[in-house]
Amino acid sequence: MPAPHILIVDDEPNIVMSLEFLMRKNGYAVSIARNGTEAIEAVDRAPVDIVLLDIMMPDVDGYYVCQYIKTHPDRIKTKVVFLSAKTKDADVKKGYEVGADLYMPKPFSTRQLMVKVRELLAAPQTQADLTP
Numbered sequence: 001m002p003a004p005h006i007l008i009v010d011d012e013p014n015i016v017m018s019l020e021f022l023m024r025k026n027g028y029a030v031s032i033a034r035n036g037t038e039a040i041e042a043v044d045r046a047p048v049d050i051v052l053l054d055i056m057m058p059d060v061d062g063y064y065v066c067q068y069i070k071t072h073p074d075r076i077k078t079k080v081v082f083l084s085a086k087t088k089d090a091d092v093k094k095g096y097e098v099g100a101d102l103y104m105p106k107p108f109s110t111r112q113l114m115v116k117v118r119e120l121l122a123a124p125q126t127q128a129d130l131t132p
Contacts (some may be wrong), residue, residue, distance in 0.1 A: 010054040036060025070099030
């Protein structure tokens with residue numbers, strides 16, 4: 001069985017490097033997108049299990065990327081985790097409204113992130129997943 005595939009989307013190189021190291025250390029396959037446009041291209045190219053997604057990026061924001069993923073018929077099972085410095089209630093609410101599976105404010109605990117990633121990967125299929 002292949003390792004779960006994680007797509008990291010952030011325009012901050014230090015965050016990308018630390019998340020990539022963390023995910024690879026835990027046995028996951030990792031792809032990187034440095035902005036929203038690259039994220040959409042990556043999702044169109046190949047399925048990923050989880051997208052770790054920043055909101056504030058220079059081109060297409062994370063809200064749009066999440067909405068795109070969640071409305072893409074072939075990517076309906078992809079989980080989206082927002083990792084964002086936007087912590088106002090309205091920002092978090094909007095994240096869930098566009099389809100996020102989880103919203104974690106920056107700075108976040110890498111230990112807690114790994115727990116949540118494992119939980120999302122182990123989550124049973126939803127009814128929507130079971131519908132042919």
